[in-house]
Amino acid sequence: MADRLRDLLDLVLSSLDDDVDGAALAQRAHFSRDHLDRLVAAATGESPVALRRRLLLERAAWQLRAGVPPAEAAALAGYGSVAAFSRAFSRAYGAPPSAYDGDVQLAARNGIHFHPPAGLLIPGAPASGDLTERMVAHHLDRVRELLRAASALEEAELARELRPGLVLVWFEGEEPSAALMCERLVYTLEVWVAAIDGREVPAPREGAWLPRFERAAKDFARIAKRIRDRGAYDDAFVDALCEPPQSFTYGGVLSHVLAFGAVRREALAGVLVQLGADVSCGDPIVWEAAHR
Template sequence: MEDRLRELIDVVLGSLDEPVNGTSLAARVHFSRDHLDRLLAAATGESPVAMRRRLLLERAAWQLRTGAASPAGAAEAAGYGSTAAFSRAFARAYGTPPSAFAGEVELEAPNGIHFHPPAGLLIPGVRAGAPADLTDRLVSHHLDRVRELLAAAATLSDEALAREVRPGVVLVWFEGVEPSAALMCERLVFTLEVWVAAMAGSPVPVAGGDWEPRFERAALAFERLAKRIRDRGAFDDAFVDALCEPPQSFTYGGVLSHVLTYGAVRREALASVLVELGATVPSCGDPIVWEAQSARTRIARNATMS
C-alpha cells in the first residue's frame, strides 16, 4: 500500500479514542472533508467516518467476546452517548445484542481493512503479480544480506580479512572453526555452491576465487531451485547427494532449511566481525527492516517509471 494512503488510514486509526468527525479528521492531513472522503472512498470503498465507525464496532466486538469490557464500557470506548444507542448500532451490525455476542469480530468490508487486537489494524498488501510467500521472503532476504556483506568485505584489506578475530569459534557444527572474516566469506559462498550443485546434480564446485561473482552465480541458481521446489510442492521429495562420501539422501525442504538456518548464523557472525574490522555494514540484517526498505525501493522505482 502506498505510503500516503497508509498515512491517511493511520489517521483514522489514531482517532479511535478521540471525539472527532469527518471535518476534524480531514484537518489532520490538511485536506477538506470532501477531498479526504473522495481519496479514501476511491482507495478503500469507505469514507473515513464509515471506516472509523466500523472499526470501533469491531473493536467493541473483540472487547465483548474476550471480556475486556462490559457493554457499557464498550459503548463508552466506541464513542456512543448511551448504552442503548450502542446496542442498537451493534445489533444492526452483528445481528445480536452486545450482551449475547460470541461470534466473529470482523464485519463485512470492501477493502479487507479490519481491527487487529489489541489496538491496531489489519491492512492487506497491494500486490503486483504473485504474492511473495515465506520461501520467497527467506531466500531473497538471505541472498540480499549476504550480497551486502560481501560488498562490505571487499572494502577491507586482505590482511584485515585474514585476521583471526574469532579464534576457536565454530559456526556450523561439522565444518570446523572460522576465526576470520575471510574464512566466513569463503564458506558462505562455497557452501551455497556445494548445495546448489547437490540439488541440481552438477559437478563438485572448486573452492577459491573472487567471492562476489561466484556468489552471484550460485545465488541465481539457488533462487531458481527454491522457487521450482516451492511451485512443485516438492519440499518432502528426496534426492541422493552423490557429492557426499558416502552418498546420502536429503529432502529438498531439509536442504533449503539447512542453508537458510546456518547461512543466517554465519552471515550475522560475519557482520559483527566486519564491523569490528572497520567496514561499514549498511543494514541490521532484520528481515522486517529489509522488507520495509524493499517496499520503499519498489514505490520509488514505480514513481520514477510512471
C-alpha cells in the same frame, strides 16, 4: 497506497476516541463532506463514517476478548447505551458482546482493519513476492554485501582468528576467522546447488569469493523459485554427494540454507565490523524499505 489516502485513514484512526460525525471528519481533513466521502469511498469502498464505525466495532471486539466489560467497550465505541452497542455488535459479529470470543476482523473488501492496540492493518500492494522469495533475496543480498566488504580488507586481517572455538554450524567445526566464514558461506551454497541440480561439487577455496558466490546465488534463486512455483517443498531428492547418500526434502534444504546462512553471515558481519569494515545492520525490514 497513496500518501494522501494514508493521511485520511490516519485521520479516521485518530478520531476513534472523539465524538465526531462525518461533517467533523471532513472539517478536520479540510474538505467538504461530499468530497471526503467520495475520496475515501472510491479508495476503500466505505464512507469515512462506515469505516470508522467498523473500526470501532473491531476495536471493541478486541477489548472484549481482553476482558473489558461490555459497558466500558460500549462507551469507548461511542454508543450511548449498552443496549444499542449490543444490537450493533450482534448484527456485525453474530453473537452478543457478553459471549463473544471470536475473530476481531469483520469482513471488508479493502483489507483495512483495526490493529491492536491502537493502529491500522493496511494491505500491501499485490504481487510483491511471497515469503520464500523475500527471504532468499534478502539472504543473498546480505551475503553479497558482506563479501564485498571483506574483499576490501587485507588477507592477513581476514585470516586473524578473532573467534577461537566458535562453531556456527554443528557439523562443520570451528570458524575463528572472517576468511573461513566467507569461504563456508560461499562453498556451502555451491554444495547445495550442486546437490539439487545433480552436478559435481567444485573444490573448495578455488577462486575469489564474489564471482563464485554470484554464480551460486543465481542458481540458488532459480532453484528456490522453481520449488516455490511448483509447491514442491515436501518433494524429496537423494543427495548422492553425501556419504552415504541421504534423502532431503526441498523445503528442508531451503530452510537449512537460510537458517544456518543467517547465523553464519551475521557472525561474519560482527567480525568484519571489528576489523573496521562498514556494513549495514542487516535488518530485513530496513532492506525491504530500501528495495521498494
